[in-house]
Amino acid sequence: MDLNYDKYIIAFSGGKDSVALVLYLLDLGIDPAKIELWHHDIDGNDNAFMDWECTHDYCQKFADAFGLQIYFSWKEGGFKREMLRDNQRTAPTWFEAPGNILKKVGGIVGKLATRLKFPQVAVDLKVRWCSAYLKIDVCSIAIRNQERFNGLKTVVLSGERGEESSARSRYKILEVDRSDSRNGKLKRHVDRWRPLRDWKESEVWHIIKKYRVRVHPCYYMGWSRCSCKFCIFGNADQFASAFSVSPDQGNEIMSYEELFGVTIKRNTDLRSLISCGNPYPNITKELAKLATSNIYDQQIIFNTNEEWVLPAGAYGESCGPQ
Ligand code: SF4
Incomplete structure (x- = not known):
């Protein structure tokens, strides 16, 4: 190269x-x-x-x-x-x-x-x-x-x-x-x-660990992929998790499905999909607040006295663009 x-x-x-x-x-x-x-x-x-x-x-x-x-x-x-x-x-x-x-x-x-x-x-x-x-x-x-x-x-x-x-x-x-x-x-x-x-x-996590980078908060809550919070490719658990973090945003998206008469997923509407899913167990109030704030106030690089921790979402099911 x-x-x-x-x-x-x-x-x-x-x-x-x-x-x-x-x-x-x-x-x-x-x-x-x-x-x-x-x-x-x-x-x-x-x-x-x-x-x-x-x-x-x-x-x-x-x-x-x-x-x-x-x-x-x-x-x-x-x-x-x-x-x-x-x-x-x-x-x-x-x-x-x-x-x-x-x-x-x-x-x-x-x-x-x-x-x-x-x-x-x-x-x-x-x-x-x-x-x-x-x-x-x-x-x-x-x-x-x-x-x-x-x-x-x-x-x-x-x-x-x-x-x-x-x-x-x-x-x-x-x-x-x-x-x-x-x-x-x-x-x-x-x-x-x-x-x-x-x-x-x-290999991705290896190089991130080597540089001691704190990744986007969605990974610590359980997302395996950091895309749009309500990415159209999300599965039931991902949409349920997004809804638990941002119910107003979720309701607005659902209202557009109703307005258009066309759902995001071909075989189900968002409300039904969310009711079948389980929010990720690692979502905490602190992480949800951090992810839904316009200001990101954490250090990007972990201090040397802090332990770099593999996020809960690592190696999870990847639902993203094909
Ligand atoms: S495919 Fe990309 S742009 Fe479209 S909703 Fe998902 S993350 Fe967002």
């Missing part, structure tokens, strides 16, 4: 695989000044609807702890606005750039379309629109609209692991990124690198 890039952009969700990606680059000796963490806020600039309240600040504090630059980006109105599109264009994308610049792109032209339903639980990103519209597109729009990447060699890293699904096991480890234009006038060379594709979960 050629490590001669000018910029290393890490798609940083704040979950364990993206944390492991950062630590892996540090292990490889990549100059931290060349590394940028990019986090896409799922709920945009709106209140929490699908996501964890603490995730944005956890990501910021993680970057601060390792002395790395982080940039946030989002689709205006986030998940909810895209879901509520009713003969409307998709919303503009906002992204941060060096020098405290905040830029808005799009939302003026494009197809009028109606969704009025949740993303479908499917591999196809056309119907599972949340990943495409709220993460993948936001990332490439932010690259394409920053001249600073022209004439440079950039690599975007993401933490998909083959162990998570057969579809992911077939992803290429290295390929040309969709924002690339190396052969055009701009000479913008952008690769996509998935160095963790063949990693086992044990």
Whole structure:
């Protein structure tokens, strides 16, 4: 693998695989000044609807702890606005750039379309629109609209692991990124690198333990995957756990199922699914409060006199995108 890039952009969700990606680059000796963490806020600039309240600040504090630059980006109105599109264009994308610049792109032209339903639980990103519209597109729009990447060699890293699904096991480890234009006038060379594709979960926890990182609070409560709090891929226990932590958010999501007349899961509505599940036993008031606060106030790196503890959610059932 050629490590001669000018910029290393890490798609940083704040979950364990993206944390492991950062630590892996540090292990490889990549100059931290060349590394940028990019986090896409799922709920945009709106209140929490699908996501964890603490995730944005956890990501910021993680970057601060390792002395790395982080940039946030989002689709205006986030998940909810895209879901509520009713003969409307998709919303503009906002992204941060060096020098405290905040830029808005799009939302003026494009197809009028109606969704009025949740993303479908499917591999196809056309119907599972949340990943495409709220993460993948936001990332490439932010690259394409920053001249600073022209004439440079950039690599975007993401933490998909083959162990998570057969579809992911077939992803290429290295390929040309969709924002690339190396052969055009701009000479913008952008690769996509998935160095963790063949990693086992044990390797992820091993490197996190080595750097003594305190992971996102959802893992200590029992989640095996740090995605949206109410991720559409969740099973009964995961939705029951999310509901026990955030009943108002859960009720709002249920009210949209009723309004749309279309459920998130094909064979059940959310209320019935939750009634079949059991909240994770490791959910405590303190952890729930931490995860649902906009401020993350714990230390990212454990003190040397503290014991690093494997979270309750490690090696649990993984219900995430296929
Ligand atoms: S975590 Fe789940 S709900 Fe959130 S964007 Fe990804 S697939 Fe969609």
